[in-house]
Amino acid sequence: AQSVTQLGSHVSVSEGALVLLRCNYSSSVPPYLFWYVQYPNQGLQLLLKYTSAATLVKGINGFEAEFKKSETSFHLTKPSAHMSDAAEYFCAVRNSGNTPLVFGKGTRLSVIA
């Protein structure tokens, strides 16, 4: 069975500071991993994805994530937070088979001026 754990339901950073959102996964087979962002009253937008190619994945809006198999982690980072980054972030996993995405509980990112 697949599962995703996002550590911290709410993360607050200052504008210009490093953003680090944590995600650990559980999968019995090599996973596909995703980070999505959700702005208020909107659907989910894909930030980046890992599909067994390069372990360091670059996404939109300056975000990136690194797949670490030994740690079963896929943490999301951004060097410098911007006010517009304030949103809900979801990590998701799918194994290489024919299964739907499984989402974590989400982390709300607040950016303080």
Next chain:
Amino acid sequence: EADIYQTPRYLVIGTGKKITLECSQTMGHDKMYWYQQDPGMELHLIHYSYGVNSTEKGDLSSESTVSRIRTEHFPLTLESARPSHTSQYLCASSDPRNTEAFFGQGTRLTVV
């Protein structure tokens, strides 16, 4: 650019009414999904489909039903709405390689 549409965006309806939430995609995706999301909470898979005439229940028990008569259309129906159905409903579809999912804008349902 994802082309998946949900209507209505917002709906307030009385208890006991029958409602259908519409979801359509123009990408030709075989796989489609419905997720339920309470405000600020995680997404729960309630239904999915891997093609025409194929529907499956998801991880979260739901009193809703779905149909998949056409590839592009995956409506969700509540026969008798209750206040406990108040939530946001997100529709998604995934590409042929079934990697990422593309999401609609969501329907925020309030049952009074």
